[in-house]
Amino acid sequence: MSSTVEVATAFQAPKGTRDVLPPESARWEALVGLFAARARRAGYGLIVTPMFEDMGVFERVGESTDIVRKEMYDFHDKGGRHLALRPEGTASVVRAYVQHRPVTPFKTWYVAPNFRYESPQAGRYRQHHQLGAEAVGSNDADLDVEIMDLAWGVCSALGLRRVRLLLNSMGDGECRPPYRQLLLEYLERRAGELCPEHRVSYAANPLRVLDCKREECRQVTAEAPWQLDHLCGPCQAHFERVREGLDAVGIPATIELRLVRGLDYYTRTTFEFAAEALESAQNAVGGGGRYDGLAEALGGPPTPGIGFGMGIERMLLACDAEHTFPVPEDLLDAFVVDATGGRAARDLSHDLREAGLRVDRVYDARSIKAGMRVAGRSGARFALVVGEDEVVKGVVGVKPLREKGEQVEVPREALVAHLRRALEEGS
Numbered sequence: 001m002s003s004t005v006e007v008a009t010a011f012q013a014p015k016g017t018r019d020v021l022p023p024e025s026a027r028w029e030a031l032v033g034l035f036a037a038r039a040r041r042a043g044y045g046l047i048v049t050p051m052f053e054d055m056g057v058f059e060r061v062g063e064s065t066d067i068v069r070k071e072m073y074d075f076h077d078k079g080g081r082h083l084a085l086r087p088e089g090t091a092s093v094v095r096a097y098v099q100h101r102p103v104t105p106f107k108t109w110y111v112a113p114n115f116r117y118e119s120p121q122a123g124r125y126r127q128h129h130q131l132g133a134e135a136v137g138s139n140d141a142d143l144d145v146e147i148m149d150l151a152w153g154v155c156s157a158l159g160l161r162r163v164r165l166l167l168n169s170m171g172d173g174e175c176r177p178p179y180r181q182l183l184l185e186y187l188e189r190r191a192g193e194l195c196p197e198h199r200v201s202y203a204a205n206p207l208r209v210l211d212c213k214r215e216e217c218r219q220v221t222a223e224a225p226w227q228l229d230h231l232c233g234p235c236q237a238h239f240e241r242v243r244e245g246l247d248a249v250g251i252p253a254t255i256e257l258r259l260v261r262g263l264d265y266y267t268r269t270t271f272e273f274a275a276e277a278l279e280s281a282q283n284a285v286g287g288g289g290r291y292d293g294l295a296e297a298l299g300g301p302p303t304p305g306i307g308f309g310m311g312i313e314r315m316l317l318a319c320d321a322e323h324t325f326p327v328p329e330d331l332l333d334a335f336v337v338d339a340t341g342g343r344a345a346r347d348l349s350h351d352l353r354e355a356g357l358r359v360d361r362v363y364d365a366r367s368i369k370a371g372m373r374v375a376g377r378s379g380a381r382f383a384l385v386v387g388e389d390e391v392v393k394g395v396v397g398v399k400p401l402r403e404k405g406e407q408v409e410v411p412r413e414a415l416v417a418h419l420r421r422a423l424e425e426g427s
């Protein structure tokens, strides 16, 4: 297998972005495949939305959030439109729902790059990729459970054992405003004790103070009123039904009163998946919740929704930390070595690939000896050797590369059947 080195060149991938090359990219493929299969099994279809939207779409996810205020990749196009690269997936999905009005529940999944102008560090990038799912059009608490079950199932299937589901409720239009007021009054009384940032900004978004990591804020909020103690009847019933559902499907959830999430659209259920094997600042491998007011904010009819997104990069970092989900072995069936100028390799590899075999070949008209060295490094099961003799006889030399064995001559027309049999025997 090839390995890579870093070379100082005139152009590098932009700060906060990274290239994903083979063989590492095979893990991405496998992760996306695993996610897609599970999402499909639960009735979610793939949705593809544009990488950029009208800036207004993303402003609706929260004008007081860092994502919108500080981290947007926004620009004016040549027609004067104010657009922005997608910082997250939910707003685009709900915009598409409002635009197309599909039947509900509208259940979709996606895999997409997202752009946030963050300070890059391990597990935090300016372009990251999310696998996510959204269910739009139903209030049913069982959908909350289904969504968390999907994310949990993906973590389990990857072999992650040290991921915790953190759960909270943010209330709704009925109980959030009075709670917010209560919290605001509490923070006003103790504003002088807050961290320098929140001392000036707490009034704009008092809930964000709850998940501030600084010690001053932690101490003040330790005694703060919590939303969970101030839910209205329907939100309380919804939360109970979610907890009952998680219990029933065997997903352990930890109530996290500080969990307010970094986007403004959440109502009722909010959750995060925390990978304990990662540094705590970047250990959220996924997160989501309900957004029952978002469709209306985007100009549609009042329509509830719930979903989650998980960061591919962070999921794979968690897998590394837990030594699970290695790069899958995707080895070649055969490698063609042609010392007669390359035409045989060209035609043979075409025929074998059409027959469904995984085949690579030597290029640049190498000698048999040099070709065999490349074949050996390729990890293929068999080298297929074509020299002048083989061409004259109409045969191909088949030599096992991963186990001991002599080279045998196989007639060209019997090659596919021969290889299939040999591969079967060895598998």
Ligand code: HAM
Residues within 6 Å of the ligand: 087, 088, 089, 090, 091, 116, 118, 123, 124, 125, 126, 127, 128, 129, 130, 132, 133, 134, 262, 284, 285, 286, 287, 288, 289, 290, 306, 307, 308, 309, 310, 311, 312, 313, 314, 315
């Ligand atoms: P989020 O919590 O902002 O939620 O992002 C979801 C996940 O994406 C995070 O848990 C993390 O794994 C990953 N992520 C976010 N930012 C970065 C970054 N800068 N670098 C690397 N990974 C990152 C959302 O985006 C919501 N749209 C989730 C959702 C879907 N809520 C409802 N439906």
